[in-house]
Amino acid sequence: MSAFITTGKLNDGQEFSVRSLNLHDIDEVMSLQKKVVLALAEPDFLQPLTVEEYTKILNNNDLMIGVFVGEKMIAFRAMLAPENDDEGLGADIGLRVEEFSSIIYSEISNVDPDFRGNGLQTYMGKILLRNLDRKKYKYMLATVAPFNIASLKDKFALGMEIAELKEKFGGKLRYLFVKELTKESTSSSTSPTEYINMSDMKQQKMLLNEGYRGIAMEKRGNEWFIRFESRNRI
DSSP states (O other), rough: OSSEEEEEEEESEEEEEEOOGGGGGHHHHHHHHHHHHHHHSGGGGOOOHHHHHHHHHHTTTGGGEEETTTTTEEEEEEEEOOSTTTTOOOHTTTTTGGGGGGEEEEEEEOGGGGGGOOOOHHHHHHHHTTTSSSOEEEEEEEEOOOOOOOHHHHHHHHTTTEEEEEEETTTTTEEEEEEEEEEEOOEEEEEEEEEEETTTTHHHHHHHTTEEEEEEEEETEEEEEEEEEOOOOO
């Protein structure tokens, strides 16, 4: 992926550009992350990264991109190739140790609160996904907090599925998402399907343990439901 990637327009007509990020961008990345964290209604929804973690990602220019209006960074998104399934996500969903080298994490995305509503999170995700080396990476993994609706919609829009629901990062409950990069969607209209209220953690865990996957979400009144479809585990 070259430094410059593409251009586009926001909903209000403003033009933006997208490019790969490098270590020269780290101060702006940290500044935007701080702004995003301060604006969060639910701080637990985001697991901020440290300067050291961003440095590790930025040393591989292809795995982090930014959206700019003029010279101002308004969003960024990063993926991380872990050295050995550092966060344990592959192990959590039953991958074998020899498969850990084929894992890529959908690590973090931040959008300036002043520019939300433009679909930038998923837009960036699709760019990164298109440019992944499918010979090198077989599984894209991510974690999302229940009721983090924007991030949940993003993961489903990228074709990811909920494979597990458990505590991570010091006791924070997280959905564990997976996308098998070498396979087409395995969703089937004939598979058994269940819709479970997002607040019913016990029932969701039970279905996941039975081999179901969370494949979509929908709002009914003021409540959110996850659609689970029967699926054999990886």
